[in-house]
Every structure is written in structure tokens, then in C-alpha cells.
Amino acid sequence: xxxxxxxxxxxxxxxxxxxxxxxxxxxxxxxxxxxxxxxxxxxxxxxxxxxxxxxxxxxxxxxxxxxxxxxxxxxxxxxxxxxxxxxxxxxxxxxxxxxxxxxxxxxxxxxxxxxxxxxxxxxxxxxxxxxxxxxxxxxxxxxxxxxxxxxxxxxxxxxxxxxxxxxxxxxxxxxxxxxxxxxxxxxxxxxxxxxxxxxxxxxxxxxxxxxxxxxxxxxxxxxxxxxxxxxxxxxxxxxxxxxxxxxxxxxxxxxxxxxxxxxxxxxxxxxxxxxxxxxxxxxxxxxxxxxxxxxxxxxxxxxxxxxxxxxxxxxxxxxxxxxxxxxxxxxxxxxxxxxxxxxxxxxxxxxxxxxxxxxxxxxxxxxxxxxxxxxxxxxxxxxxxxxxxxxxxxxxxxxxxxxxxxxxxxxxxxxxxx
Numbered sequence: 001x002x003x004x005x006x007x008x009x010x011x012x013x014x015x016x017x018x019x020x021x022x023x024x025x026x027x028x029x030x031x032x033x034x035x036x037x038x039x040x041x042x043x044x045x046x047x048x049x050x051x052x053x054x055x056x057x058x059x060x061x062x063x064x065x066x067x068x069x070x071x072x073x074x075x076x077x078x079x080x081x082x083x084x085x086x087x088x089x090x091x092x093x094x095x096x097x098x099x100x101x102x103x104x105x106x107x108x109x110x111x112x113x114x115x116x117x118x119x120x121x122x123x124x125x126x127x128x129x130x131x132x133x134x135x136x137x138x139x140x141x142x143x144x145x146x147x148x149x150x151x152x153x154x155x156x157x158x159x160x161x162x163x164x165x166x167x168x169x170x171x172x173x174x175x176x177x178x179x180x181x182x183x184x185x186x187x188x189x190x191x192x193x194x195x196x197x198x199x200x201x202x203x204x205x206x207x208x209x210x211x212x213x214x215x216x217x218x219x220x221x222x223x224x225x226x227x228x229x230x231x232x233x234x235x236x237x238x239x240x241x242x243x244x245x246x247x248x249x250x251x252x253x254x255x256x257x258x259x260x261x262x263x264x265x266x267x268x269x270x271x272x273x274x275x276x277x278x279x280x281x282x283x284x285x286x287x288x289x290x291x292x293x294x295x296x297x298x299x300x301x302x303x304x305x306x307x308x309x310x311x312x313x314x315x316x317x318x319x320x321x322x323x324x325x326x327x328x329x330x331x332x333x334x335x336x337x338x339x340x341x342x343x344x345x346x347x348x349x350x351x352x353x354x355x356x357x358x359x360x361x362x363x364x365x366x367x368x369x370x371x372x373x374x375x376x377x378x379x380x381x382x383x384x385x386x387x388x389x390x391x392x393x394x395x396x397x398x399x400x401x402x403x404x405x406x407x408x409x410x411x412x413x414x415x416x417x418x
Contacts, residue, residue, distance in 0.1 A: 043252065043253050045244040045245070046243075046244055046247055046248065046249050046251075047248070047249075047250070052130040052131065052132070052248075053248060053250075055130060055131075055132035056130065056131040056132045056135060056149060056248075056250065057250050058132070059132040059135045059136060059146075060135060060146050060147055060148065060149060060250060061145040061146060061147055062147070063147045066097065068093055068094055068095040068096070068306075069093075069094045069096065069147045069148065070091060070092065070093055070094070070144050070145060070146050070147050070148075071091070071092040071094065071146070071147065071148045071149065071150065072089075072090075072091060072092075072131075072134065072135055072138055072146045072148070072149040072150070073088070073089075073090040073091075073092055073149075073150050073152075074086045074088065074089060074090075074126060074131065074134060074149065074150070074151040074152070075087050075088030075089075075151075075152050075153075075154055075157075075216075076126060076151060076152070076153055076154065077153070077154045077155075077201065083126060083127050083128075083130060084126065084127055085108070085121075085123040085124055085126060085127045086108060086122075086123045086125070086126045086134065087108060087123070087154060087200075087201060088105075088108070088216055089105070089106040089107075089108060089122060089123065089134070089138070090103055090104065090105050090106070091103075091104040091106065091138060091142060091144060091146075092104075093144070093303050094259070094262075095306060096262065098306065099262070099265075099266060099270055100270050100271075100272075100306075101263075101266065101270065101271045101272070102271075102272045102273075102274070102303050102309070103271065103272070103273045103274075104142075104273075104274055104275075104276060104299070104300075104303070105213045105217070105273070105274070105275045105276070106122060106138070106141075106275075106276050107122075107210065107213065107275065107276065107278060107289045108121065108122065108123035108212075109121050109122075109123070109280075109287060109288055109289045110122045110141075110276065110278055110288070110289045110291055111281075111283070111288040111289065111290055111291065112137060112140075112141045112291070113137075113140065113141075114128065114129075114133065114137050115133065115136045115137060115140060116129075116133075117129075117133075121286075121288060122134075122137060122138075122141070125137040126151075131149055131151050131248070135149060142300055143300060143304075144300070144304075148249070148250055148251055148255070149249060149250060150247065150248075150249040150251065151247065151248045151249065152243075152246060152247050153246040153247075154197055154200075154201070155246055156242050156243060156245065156246025156247065157193070157196070157197065157200075157223075157246075158193035158194060158196065158197045159193060159242045159246070160193070160223070160239060160242050160243075161191065161192065161193040161196045161197075161223070162192060162193040163238050163239060163242060164223075164226055164239075166190040166191055166192050167190070167191050167196055167219065167222050167223055167226060168188065168189070168190050168191075168222060168226075169188070169189055169191055169196075169199070169218065169219060169222055170187070170188045170189075171184060171185070171186045171187060171188075171189060172186065173186050174186045175199065175202050175204075176204070177202065177203075177204045182198055182202070184198075184199065191219075196219060199215060199219060200212070200215055200216045200219050202215065210275060213275055217273065272308065272309050274299055274309055276291070276292075276296050276299065277291075277292040277295050277296065277299075278290050278291045278292050278296075279292065298312055299312065320377055320378055320381050322349065322350040322351050322352075322381065323350055323351070323352055324352070324378075325351050325352060325378045325381060325382060325403055325404060326352045326353075326354045326401055326402055326403045326404070327346060327351055327352065327353050327354065327382065327402070327403070327404045327405070327406055328353075328354055328355050328356070328357070328399070328402045328404070328405045328406070329342045329343050329346070329353060329355075329356045329357075329405075329406045329408065330356070330357050330358060330359040330405060330406065330407045330408065331356075331357070331358050331359060331362070331408055332359035332361070332362060332363075332364030332367075332368070332407040332408050332409050333362055333363075333364055333408060333409055333410040333412070333413075334362035335413055338408050338412065338413065339356035339357065339358075339408065340356060342356075342406065342408055342412065343356050345385075346382075346385075346406075349385070351382070354399075354401050354402055355399075355402075359407045359408075364407055364408070364409035364410065365409050365410050365411065366388055366389065366390065366409040366410070366411045367386040367388070367389040367390075367406065367407065367408055367409040367411060367412050368389060368390050368392065368406075368407040368409065369382050369383045369386060369389045369390070369391045369392075369404060369405075369406055369407075370391075370392055370393065370394035370404065370405045370406075370407070371391070371392075371393060371394060371403065371404050371405075372394055372398055372402065372403055372404070373393060373394075375403045375404065376391070376393075378403045378404050379391050379403075379404050382404050382406065386406065386412065387411075388411060389406075389409075
């Protein structure tokens with residue numbers, strides 16, 4: 001467990017760049033590093049591990065003028081080892097002309113083909129062949145050329161948090177790992193470096209890799225929030241040395257300034273974030289995340305074409321076939337024959353209605369459209385048919401044949417069906 005976890009009263013702060021999160025962090029610090037007189041010394045220190053650095057530099061591609069630039073951001077927990085697996089793997093796609101960026105997180109347990117090594121967890125690539133092999137692996141897996149890379153040892157984040165005097169995080173529920181005796185209570189906390197590192201690396205999560213990615217993004221967002229406060233500029237000399245000691249990158253000082261300035265001028269709506277989807281599966285007693293190839297390809301194609309990920313969500317909603325949406329209609333206001341009326345209306349529009357009945361009460365003032373876990377896109381097709389309806393997850397037991405439950409409220413009889 002961390003050295004200490006302090007609970008302090010919460011004071012609401014306004015975060016001008018909340019939402020940009022991870023993508024800004026490295027470039028913000030590195031552009032700050034570039035402001036010092038000893039920039040060339042810092043630059044040489046960032047190009048450490050000569051042979052490994054040269055291999056990576058030879059592997060990356062040259063950017064094409066006027067085209068988007070792709071960065072591979074890697075976080076490792078070396079602990080003195082020469083090579084270590086990557087705990088964090090992110091692909092940053094930056095379109096300078098449109099002033100937009102997309103940050104794509106790749107689960108560390110994603111099962112992929114590592115060039116010359118066969119199938120393994122993607123995080124093994126750095127341990128097997130350093131950043132150069134990870135660059136080739138990500139390029140093969142995503143189809144994106146990598147133009148720059150940044151590799152950061154998590155020890156640097158630990159020292160950075162301590163140098164900043166701790167980072168404030170709000171936990172909706174406690175994190176407890178009985179095996180390691182590590183625990184953090186729910187509520188607003190101030191993390192020191194060691195506790196922050198345990199937080200982002202915590203593995204006892206039902207969401208597995210995806211839960212860890214959410215925590216990393218939340219933590220780095222809080223870290224960015226603190227770094228952006230004006231008084232933190234005074235700490236940049238110390239932070240610069242921490243970054244230099246724990247970072248390897250091909251970026252030059254002028255490139256750091258260029259990209260750092262660009263990111264610092266971007267708003268929260270200019271940076272999108274996504275996680276490549278997959279499903280857990282055990283193969284040979286080893287837990288993997290198996291890539292959802294169809295949806296991964298949709299995400300990557302959307303990014304390559306320069307479209308917003310919101311366009312992809314709208315497209316997925318349109319692609320849901322009405323006849324494939326299985327609906328149960330429940331009367332939630334007590335008016336006789338209401339469920340049958342709604343059933344006939346839905347059938348006439350091409351939906352599949354698998355049953356009708358009464359809700360748990362007749363006190364529903366407005367209509368509720370609930371969905372089985374994983375079927376929200378179907379509820380979003382049904383929802384607009386009921387003006388003012390609330391869409392939410394169904395948390396009770398549900399028949400296997402039902403995707404969506406419509407509970408008719410007192411507003412339904414007066415509604416104009418669409």
C-alpha cells in the first residue's frame with residue numbers, strides 16, 4: 001500500500017482542458033522541458049539506451065507533409081529490468097490541419113501476432129524486442145504508420161506525483177486487493193506517488209484491462225489538471241529532470257515545442273478517446289483479450305478517414321435492424337389495453353415484440369426504455385419513438401429472448417406516435 005492516503009475537503013475547480021487527458025501530458029511536460037537553457041543536454045538524455053534507441057529510430061516512418069502524424073505512447077514498469085512489458089499502450093493520431101486528435105488505447109492483454117515471435121499479449125513486444133518491436137507490432141495490428149514514439153517508465157510518474165505534492169482523485173467505490181493488502185477507500189483522496197502507481201496498476205477489477213485503462217485516463221487527467229495551474233510552472237526544472245531520467249523518445253526539442261504548443265491550444269472537443277474492443281478469453285491457462293476485429297476495423301477506418309467517432313456511433317445505431325430488436329412491453333400506468341396498443345404500434349413499424357404485461361407498479365409518470373447489458377444501441381433505436389422517454393440499463397432478471405423493455409408511463413396515451 002502507498003505511504004499515505006490523505007482525505008481533504010473537496011473544492012470544485014474549473015478545468016479548462018478537462019477531457020484532453022493523456023494525449024496532452026507528455027507533450028506538455030516536454031514542451032516545458034524545452035524552455036530551459038540546457039535543452040540540448042535534456043534532449044541527449046531523452047535518447048538513452050543507444051542501441052535500443054537507434055533500432056526504434058530506424059523503425060519509425062517519416063511523416064508526410066500535410067498528413068496526420070501518429071505517435072506511439074508507451075508506459076512501462078521497468079523496476080531495474082533492462083526490458084519490461086508495457087503497462088500502457090496508446091496510439092495518438094494527430095491531424096494538424098484540422099486541429100484534431102484521436103487517442104486510441106490498446107488493452108495490454110490484447111492477443112496479437114508479434115513479428116517474428118508469434119501470437120502473444122501485445123504488451124510482451126517491448127520485453128521481447130524493445131520499442132522497435134512494439135512499433136512494428138502496432139503498425140501490423142492497426143495499419144497505422146508510426147512517426148514518433150515516447151516510452152515512459154512509471155517510476156517517473158511516481159516521482160512526478162511526489163514532486164507535485166500529490167494528486168487529487170475521487171473514487172466512487174473502494175479498491176481492495178486482499179492478496180497484496182492494498183486498499184484505497186471511496187471518496188476524494190490525495191494520492192502520493194506510490195499510491196498513485198498502485199491505483200493505475202490495480203488489477204482486481206471486474207473490467208480487467210478496460211477498467212485499468214479507465215483509471216489511467218482518470219489519473220492522467222487529474223495530473224494534467226494540476227500541471228496546468230500557473231504556479232506549477234515553478235516546478236518545471238525539477239519535473240524536467242524527472243522526465244529526462246524516465247523517458248525515451250525520438251522527438252527533438254523543436255518538435256516537442258511544436259506539438260506541445262498545438263496541444264496546449266486545443267480544447268476538450270478537439271481530442272477524442274477510444275479503446276479498441278475485445279472479449280476476455282483463457283487460452284492455455286493464460287488470460288487474453290481477443291480482438292473484436294470487425295468493430296476495431298470500423299474504429300480504425302473512421303480515424304484514418306478523418307471522421308469523428310461520433311459518426312461511427314450514429315452509423316452503428318442506423319445499422320441495427322428493427323426486426324432484430326426483441327421488445328417486451330409493460331403497462332406502467334394502469335390504463336386498460338395500453339400494452340397491446342403499443343405492441344401493435346411497434347409491430348407496424350417493423351419491430352419484434354416478444355410479450356406484453358404489467359410493470360412492477362402503475363405509478364410511472366413517464367415512459368422508460370430499458371435495455372439488456374450490451375444492447376444499448378437497440379434501446380437508442382426504440383427510445384425516440386416515445387417522446388421524452390428515459391433510456392437506462394435494465395438491472396433485474398430478464399428473459400433471454402428480450403433485448404429491450406418498454407415500460408409505458410402516464411404520458412404514453414397522449415403521445416403522438418412517430
